[in-house]
Amino acid sequence: MPEGKPPIIIEPRxxxxxxxxxxxxxxxxxxxxxxxxxxxLGLPEDHGIRFVFPNAPVQPVTxxxxxxxxxxxxxxxxxxxxxxxxxxxxxxxxxxxxxxRAEQTKGIPSERILLAGFSQxxxxxxxxxxxYEAPLAGIMGLSTYFPHQDALADAYVQPDACPIFxxxxxxxxxxxxxxxxxxxxxxxxxxxxxxWHVYPGxxxxxxxxxxxxxxxxxxxxxxx
Numbered sequence: 001m002p003e004g005k006p007p008i009i010i011e012p013r014x015x016x017x018x019x020x021x022x023x024x025x026x027x028x029x030x031x032x033x034x035x036x037x038x039x040x041l042g043l044p045e046d047h048g049i050r051f052v053f054p055n056a057p058v059q060p061v062t063x064x065x066x067x068x069x070x071x072x073x074x075x076x077x078x079x080x081x082x083x084x085x086x087x088x089x090x091x092x093x094x095x096x097x098x099x100x101r102a103e104q105t106k107g108i109p110s111e112r113i114l115l116a117g118f119s120q121x122x123x124x125x126x127x128x129x130x131x132y133e134a135p136l137a138g139i140m141g142l143s144t145y146f147p148h149q150d151a152l153a154d155a156y157v158q159p160d161a162c163p164i165f166x167x168x169x170x171x172x173x174x175x176x177x178x179x180x181x182x183x184x185x186x187x188x189x190x191x192x193x194x195x196w197h198v199y200p201g202x203x204x205x206x207x208x209x210x211x212x213x214x215x216x217x218x219x220x221x222x223x224x
Contacts, residue, residue: 004055004070007031007099010038017050019112019137019222020103022096024054024121026143028069031055034118037206041215049222050108052099056092056120072120080179084147089127096128100136110134114222116214118142119175119204126164130156130192138221140165140214143204145175146183148190156190165195165217167210169202 008031011017025033031053038051056070063075073088096115103113114137117125122144129139136158144166164187168180187194197213206214 004057005031007055008035008053010035010051010053012046012048012050014046015048017106017108018048019114020050020052020108021114021116021218021222022052022054022099022103022125024072024096024115024117024124025056025070026117026119026121027061027071027075029118030070034116037211037214040211041218043215043219044223047223049218050103050106052103054095054099072124075120080145080175081147081182086147086149089124089147092124093128093131096124097132100128100132104134110136112137112222114138114140114218116140116142117144118206119144123147126187129162129164130158133157135159136162138163138165138217140167140217141183142167142206142210142214143169143172143175143180144183145179146186148186153190160191160193162192163195163217163221164192165197165214167197167199167206167213169199169204169207171201172204174204 023034056072058068059071060066060068061071072092074085076083115125115129122141126141126146170177184194199207
């Protein structure tokens with residue numbers, strides 16, 4: 001897999017960072033995609049959170065007729081949980097583990113690092129977070145899904161106490177709501193406590209109500 005552009009890093013305005021959010025964009029977007037959301041999170045001026053917005057590499061995407069675009073892995077069919085590109089997912093989750101370790105090297109404890117991802121990015125942070133041994137502050141999956149293989153069950157070494165936020169719109173045409181429900185059920189079957197948020201009528205995007213829920217999740221788990 002080719003390398004993406006370096007992550008966009010937003011440092012806290014005051015003081016030094018004492019926590020980090022690593023936030024992955026969706027298919028065809030880039031690291032700027034959620035940067036504009038930060039002023040709407042209601043964080044205090046001295047929040048101390050570093051935001052890291054990685055950029056996916058450009059690669060051919062099968063459902064896009066093989067045209068290249070930013071992608072964390074290939075999508076081979078519109079039926080998202082079929083013909084899953086596990087090799088591509090594995091490469092991207094290894095990158096996420098690298099970004100987590102980079103934050104730890106900068107002095108941020110793992111339990112002060114929160115992962116977030118939209119759509120494709122959500123797939124990656126769920127896999128990367130659950131497969132990271134050191135405890136994390138939380139994982140947010142937005143308009144996403146959770147492909148699972150029984151052989152991976154032993155690889156999900158993240159402590160069970162790690163909070164998982166899943167938010168999904170009932171009118172999502174890209175990642176159907178039924179797929180999200182099945183993903184929630186799969187995570188719960190694995191013994192994970194899922195904070196489940198449903199947004200009636202929301203398509204494949206983030207709405208104002210979800211932004212408020214995202215803000216509350218970050219505030220609860222990262223603000224000292």
